[in-house]
Amino acid sequence: MLLIPLQNVKLGPAQPAHLWALAFLGILVLHKEIRATAWELFVYALFMAVALVNTRYGGFEHIKAGEQIMKFGLIYPAFYLVGRAYGEQGDGRLPVGLKYLFVFVAVQFAVEWFKPPVLYRTTNFAVGAMHGTFLERGWLANYVLLVAYLWYLRTDRALRATVAFLAVNILLALLTQSKSTLVQCGLLLLFTMRAPIGLKISLVIAGGFAYWAYFSAQLTGDMLRVRLEEERGLAMAETVRVLARDGWGHGFGFVESYFSRLWFSVRGLGLGANSIFCAPVDLAVIAGFAGVLFWAVFFGGLGLSSLRYMTPIAAGSIINPFHQGELIYLFAGLLIAYGLREARAKRGAVSSKQESPPILSRPT
Secondary structure: OOOOOOOOOOEOOEOHHHHHHHHHHHHHHHOOOOOOOHHHHHHHHHHHHHHHHHHHHOOOOOOOHHHHHHHHHHHHHHHHHHHHHHHHOOOOOOOOOHHHHHHHHHHHHHHHHHOOOOOOOOOOOOOOOOOOOOOOHHHHHHHHHHHHHHHHHOOOOOHHHHHHHHHHHHHHHHHHOOOHHHHHHHHHHHHHOOOOHHHHHHHHHHHHHHHHHHHHHHHOHHHHHHHHHOOHHHHHHHHHHHHHHOOOOOOOOHHHHHHHHOOOOOOOOEOOEOOOOOHHHHHHHHHHHHHHHHHHHHOOOOOOOOOHHHHHHHHHHHOOOHHHOHHHHHHHHHHHHHHHHHHHHHHOOOOOOOOOOOHHHOOO
């Protein structure tokens, strides 16, 4: 958890968190503690098989396909399985909480201010927005959101906990200028906050008005036109045309290759960019229907009794390249483990000696 933010620190081609996840996975294998259902294994195997066939025999040029295969074949599964195993152990409580997050935000602000070498790297994207030790501002905002979310689920989810949860995420949204995390906050409160449905809807509507009042300049006029005509809208339109011609997918490394050779330019895509900002569509480009199924299961909890707990990840992945972040796989594993444990407890599938109360409904 403490190593994940060190995204600018490199140990060879890997980040410190990568080595930790692989080492932890080795321990899990030795102790036979790998946790995965037949459904998870089937969907993952199907996705990898289709993606590898598309990469090898698709007839298209690919860039950094080997790097992507390494990530999807080893790094991302390692983080997911570590999350699954940890979520199945004990009470599944994270070793950090809300106090840690406020200290963490202060440290990230200091890193942004002083720009220490190794820990900090200047980015040309969203200049002026805080990204601290992360490669991009979005990963910082989502790290805080997901840690706060897991803390929130372990509280009584009443007004006091809700205010604290919103406070840390609104602070991060202002510092990072990340708009999508506020949308994720609204959705997860709608599904998990313990309050009358009318009150929850009223809070979400009020939050929507505040969101529009603060970010309206970025969502209208020239900035909206640029997003639609030169950036995400153009990228999506071209990707839909690609999938319409061949819906089986095009394998790893196709997006970077295709958009770097396109006769017109799409802002944010080309050499060095391997996704089009939308995880389900990106995964469809890689493996067609198998990619969409991969997204539905590992980002939405489909078939794993975890649909409502995966709300922030599923929602965020629609407008972010979450399929390219080990952070997301770690938290997806944790949340899916929580959902499965709660489902087993409700079914009475384990003995009273082994059974823990539903994790997501026990206040601290």
